[in-house]
Amino acid sequence: MPAKLEIYPKPISFYQSPAYTGIRHVPVQMGYDLSKITILGAGDREARRMRSQLTCERYSHIGRMSGEYVIMRWALLAIDRDGTPIRINSAPDEDWHHDSWLHQLEMYCAGEDFFREREELLAKWDEMPVAENAYVLSEVHAARNYYHFTTGFLPKIRRSANTPETVLCMPADYVQRPFHVDLLRRTCGHRVLSIYERYARVRNPYVLQEPFSRDAAEWVRNVTGLKVRPGNRRLFISRKSTNVGREHGSLLETEAFARMLGEWGFETVDFGTGDVPVEEQVRRLDGAGLVLSSHGANLTNCLYLPPETTLIELIPQHWKQPAYMQIAALCDLRYFGIVCSVDDMFRIEIDVPLVRSAVARALETPLARAG
Numbered sequence: 001m002p003a004k005l006e007i008y009p010k011p012i013s014f015y016q017s018p019a020y021t022g023i024r025h026v027p028v029q030m031g032y033d034l035s036k037i038t039i040l041g042a043g044d045r046e047a048r049r050m051r052s053q054l055t056c057e058r059y060s061h062i063g064r065m066s067g068e069y070v071i072m073r074w075a076l077l078a079i080d081r082d083g084t085p086i087r088i089n090s091a092p093d094e095d096w097h098h099d100s101w102l103h104q105l106e107m108y109c110a111g112e113d114f115f116r117e118r119e120e121l122l123a124k125w126d127e128m129p130v131a132e133n134a135y136v137l138s139e140v141h142a143a144r145n146y147y148h149f150t151t152g153f154l155p156k157i158r159r160s161a162n163t164p165e166t167v168l169c170m171p172a173d174y175v176q177r178p179f180h181v182d183l184l185r186r187t188c189g190h191r192v193l194s195i196y197e198r199y200a201r202v203r204n205p206y207v208l209q210e211p212f213s214r215d216a217a218e219w220v221r222n223v224t225g226l227k228v229r230p231g232n233r234r235l236f237i238s239r240k241s242t243n244v245g246r247e248h249g250s251l252l253e254t255e256a257f258a259r260m261l262g263e264w265g266f267e268t269v270d271f272g273t274g275d276v277p278v279e280e281q282v283r284r285l286d287g288a289g290l291v292l293s294s295h296g297a298n299l300t301n302c303l304y305l306p307p308e309t310t311l312i313e314l315i316p317q318h319w320k321q322p323a324y325m326q327i328a329a330l331c332d333l334r335y336f337g338i339v340c341s342v343d344d345m346f347r348i349e350i351d352v353p354l355v356r357s358a359v360a361r362a363l364e365t366p367l368a369r370a371g
Contacts, residue, residue: 008109011077011085014207015061019080022063022208025091030058031214032329038361041339041354046320050337053322054329058211061091062159065207068130070121071200075138075171077105081125083118085109088207089138101140121199128201131194134167135160135206143173146274146297147323149180154187155216156208158223162189169194169202182278186224217330221304226279230306231287234359236266239296250347251294251314257350264359271298290362292355294348299324307332310362314350316342336362 015024032054039047069078069086078086090102108114139152153174160166168188172195174180184193194200210216221227239251251257261268271281282304285291293299294314302311302324311333313324317340328335336358340348 006115008085008106008114010106011087011109013090014065014078014086014088015063015091017065017086019066020063020207021066022061024061024063025059026061028058028060028211028213030054030211030330032326033332034329036332036334037325037329038336038358039339040336040358041315041351042320046339050320050322050325054326058213059091060208060210062208062210063206065205068125068201068203069205070125070128071136071169071196071202071205072117072121072198073105073108074101074140074143074173075136075169075200076101076140077109078136079118079121081122083122085114085118088136089209090140091209125201128199130201130203131167131169131205132203133206134169134194134200134202135208136169136200136202137174137208138170143171143176146179147300148297149174150183150220150300150303151212151216151323151327154183154220155212156210157187157191158216158219159208160191160206162191164190164192166191167194168192169196169200169205171195172197177274179274179278183224186226187220189223212326212330214330217303217327224278226282226304228282228285228301228304228306228309229287230289230309232289233287234264234266234290235285235288235292236261236268237291237293237298238268238270239294239298250345252343252347252349254350254352256352257355260352260356264356266292271301290359292359295319295321295324299327302327302333303331305331305333308334310334310336312336312338312355312358312362314348314355315339316346316348318342318346334362 014020039050069080071078076089078088137156139148141148142153168191175195269284281301288309290310292312311328315337325335325337338354338358340351342348
């Protein structure tokens with residue numbers, strides 16, 4: 001790197017900037033009920049660690065930045081008129097998924113590409129249109145993932161007034177997939193969307209970061225109007241492929257597993273690979289009393305299940321994330337998380353006897369009887 005370049009190994013965070021006014025590092029009451037959470041297939045110590053991921057404290061950072069900025073890099077980075085990089089819509093208490101992306105931002109700001117890009121933007125600053133008092137919204141994985149868009153991105157909209165004077169500024173990547181368009185139509189109301197391809201110039205923007213909470217879950221359910229009707233159906237959600245190119249949600253569906261599904265009266269449903277409208281996905285859960293699925297964004301639809309529905313999640317041993325355990329806790333579902341081994345392609349190897357045991361416990365039915 002040329003010696004003349006400044007080095008920004010860690011961009012300043014928005015809530016540390018003197019231009020920021022608002023709440024910072026305020027604990028959020030998550031509203032979990034962990035009494036209905038059961039972890040199987042893991043030792044006691046590991047089960048406690050998994051549950052503890054729900055109980056660690058999370059914080060909100062919601063406020064406003066005075067002055068002008070150009071928004072860059074997935075709306076997670078901005079520069080001011082002096083060219084100083086400011087990390088926005090993120091917080092230091094995020095989980096490792098976000099930390100890895102924040103590390104990428106830090107590396108980017110210490111490299112030559114950033115300095116070239118910065119000089120280009122500073123040179124044409126006054127030529128770019130400017131949005132006044134816009135809400136700059138972002139979430140690390142929202143562009144590609146149904147779960148992150150629904151739980152991490154959409155709830156931030158509720159922090160803005162539902163009027164035509166409210167501008168929501170977001171990257172074009174967040175309106176590319178059918179679920180993006182579908183859910184934004186349901187949640188934006190009278191607000192105006194300002195979509196940009198690479199950069200956006202804003203004046204006095206609102207920026208925020210907050211965790212998914214019970215309040216956020218209730219808002220998503222209410223504003224979308226999506227709701228699963230209660231019932232006693234036993235549903236297995238088939239997941240043949242993913243939109244994010246991972247294999248860790250794929251199941252090795254053996255004959256023994258297929259027999260078990262038949263013996264216990266499970267129906268198989270499929271939410272497609274992004275082609276099925278969200279409302280239709282939710283409708284396919286109507287009447288569910290018990291839902292069985294591997295870990296994956298398809299389980300986001302459990303957000304719309306009625307309380308006391310049972311969710312059984314098959315979790316690959318190398319990917320023990322609390323995402324759907326969290327949804328279950330926030331929505332008062334009964335939850336069984338079964339930690340499973342994986343093969344050399346990271347496909348889940350189903351422990352059929354353990355799944356049988358979980359189903360029996362969920363239905364309060366002796367193992368000798370299937371249904």
